[in-house]
Amino acid sequence: MKFLSLDYGKARVGLALGDSETKIALAKGILEGLSQNALISKLKAIVNLDTIDRIVIGLPLNMDGERTDMTEEVERFVEKLRNHIEIPVQTIDERLTSKMADKLLENSLKDKHKQDQVAAQIILQNYLDQLDS
Numbered sequence: 001m002k003f004l005s006l007d008y009g010k011a012r013v014g015l016a017l018g019d020s021e022t023k024i025a026l027a028k029g030i031l032e033g034l035s036q037n038a039l040i041s042k043l044k045a046i047v048n049l050d051t052i053d054r055i056v057i058g059l060p061l062n063m064d065g066e067r068t069d070m071t072e073e074v075e076r077f078v079e080k081l082r083n084h085i086e087i088p089v090q091t092i093d094e095r096l097t098s099k100m101a102d103k104l105l106e107n108s109l110k111d112k113h114k115q116d117q118v119a120a121q122i123i124l125q126n127y128l129d130q131l132d133s
Contacts, residue, residue: 059091
């Protein structure tokens with residue numbers, strides 16, 4: 001199976017790709033400055049181009065596991081995406097992925113574009129690591 005991961009944000013969405021065979025997630029880039037409808041159109045194109053079987057989206061929670069305003073926003077986006085796409089869309093806890101991305105990038109420029117796609121990569125790698133376990 002091939003997976004597309006999203007680190008969803010209001011300004012930017014980080015992307016990563018991976019598959020169940022290699023179980024390796026790779027950063028794919030970012031999408032920014034798009035309305036939700038335009039974002040969904042772009043995601044549909046990526047799904048078709050890369051023959052994606054499932055989308056995995058990071059679900060932001062507080063450190064104690066409580067929901068936030070952003071949790072609600074991501075869940076609304078997930079529902080909208082599910083209504084416009086033919087493949088399964090799943091959420092996964094994304095706590096600390098941005099901090100992990102910052103740590104991985106600490107020796108390079110603090111670039112939000114890189115952070116978003118590395119966060120998506122970490123989200124997907126966590127998901128792939130949980131497969132068959």
